[in-house]
Amino acid sequence: MKSGRRRLSDWIFGYGSLVWRPDFPFIERAPAAIEGWTRRFWQGSTDHRGVPGNPGRVVTLVHEPGARCWGMAYRIEAAVRDRVLGDLAHREKDGYDRIVLDLTFAEIGRDAVAGFVYRANERNPNYLGPSPLTAIAAQVAASHGPSGDNIEYVLRLAEALRAMQVDDAHVFALERLVIGTQAP
Ligand code: BEZ
Numbered sequence: 001m002k003s004g005r006r007r008l009s010d011w012i013f014g015y016g017s018l019v020w021r022p023d024f025p026f027i028e029r030a031p032a033a034i035e036g037w038t039r040r041f042w043q044g045s046t047d048h049r050g051v052p053g054n055p056g057r058v059v060t061l062v063h064e065p066g067a068r069c070w071g072m073a074y075r076i077e078a079a080v081r082d083r084v085l086g087d088l089a090h091r092e093k094d095g096y097d098r099i100v101l102d103l104t105f106a107e108i109g110r111d112a113v114a115g116f117v118y119r120a121n122e123r124n125p126n127y128l129g130p131s132p133l134t135a136i137a138a139q140v141a142a143s144h145g146p147s148g149d150n151i152e153y154v155l156r157l158a159e160a161l162r163a164m165q166v167d168d169a170h171v172f173a174l175e176r177l178v179i180g181t182q183a184p
Contacts, residue, residue, distance in 0.1 A: 007100045009100060009113065009114045009116055010075050010077070010078055010081065011073050011074065011075055011076075011113050011114065011115035011116065012026075012073070012074045012076060012084070012088070012115060012116045013034065013071055013072070013074075013101070013103050013115040013116065014071050014072045014073075014074065015034075015059060015061065015069050015070075015071035015072075016039070016058060016059040016071075016118075016153075016157060017058070017153065017156075018071070018118075019071055019072045019157060019161065019164075020157065020159070020160040021156075022072075023087075024074070024076065024087060024088070025077070025080060025084070026075060026076050027075045027076065027077060028074075028075045029072055029073065029074045029075070030072070030073050030105055030106070030107060030110075031070065031071075031072060031073070031105070031106040031164050031166075032103040032104060032106065032115070033068045033069060033070045033071070033103070033106070034069050034101045034102070034103060034104070035067075035068050035102070035104065036063060036064065036066070036067060036068075037064065037067060037068075038061070038062050038064040038067040038069055038170070039059050039060075039061060039062075039071075039168060039170060039171065040060060040061075040062045040130070041059055041136050041140070041154075041170070041171075041174060042057070042059075042060050042062065042120075042129050042130060043057070043058050043059065043095060043096075043120040043124075043126060044056070044095075044126035044127065044128045045057065045058045045094060045126070045143075045145060045150070046094060046126060046145070047145065047146065048094070048145050048146060048153075049143055049145045049147055049153050050143040050144070050150060051144075051145055054142070054143060055126060055143065056139070056140065056143030056144070056145055057128065057136055057139050057140050058150075060096075060120040060121075061117070061119045070161070070166040070168070072160075072164070088118070092118050094120075094126055095120040095124035095125065095127065096118040096120045096124075097118070097119055097120070097121065098116055098117070098118055099118075099119055100114050100116060100117070101117045102114060102115075103115040133170075134177060136174060136177075137174055137177035137178045137180075138181065140153075140154055140174070140178050141178055141181040141182070151181075154171070154175055154178050155175060155178070155179075157171055158172055158174075158175035
């Protein structure tokens with residue numbers, strides 16, 4: 001993961017595993033969105049949901065004008081920011097950069113804030129990019145890594161988004177396909 005001089009924030013935005021497993025202390029959390037981005041299973045995972053030579057597929061963000069990606073925003077204490085960001089830099093070292101984006105809350109009338117977001121761009125070595133969703137589902141079904149089965153990642157993300165009443169056609173279509181790959 002790259003780091004450098006960046007805007008500071010007390011907010012972290014999760015749109016993947018951080019939606020259901022933040023693994024860091026936070027003061028509050030609130031559903032939020034980032035504008036102009038969409039969530040895609042286009043990043044390879046060789047350290048969590050796959051292994052080198054047999055990568056799993058996890059989410060990254062792709063620019064798409066007019067799109068909106070919903071996730072969960074977490075407010076952390078400034079005193080723990082360096083430690084939390086350090087832990088996340090270690091946890092998400094497999095191709096993700098930390099960027100700062102504007103977060104718009106679901107709560108009407110709440111002001112937008114800047115928040116840290118992890119994004120794997122198309123130049124990182126584990127980037128896989130687009131594929132037919134059936135091929136992505138087959139790859140997910142066949143992938144396992146130190147953090148568990150890749151299929152679990154898809155199912156837990158879909159479940160968490162559904163609980164937030166978020167509609168994400170890409171995630172829910174993939175969920176249906178990976179369920180279909182499982183033996184009855
Ligand atoms: C997320 O849940 O936002 C996330 C965490 C690490 C890498 C990519 C996304």
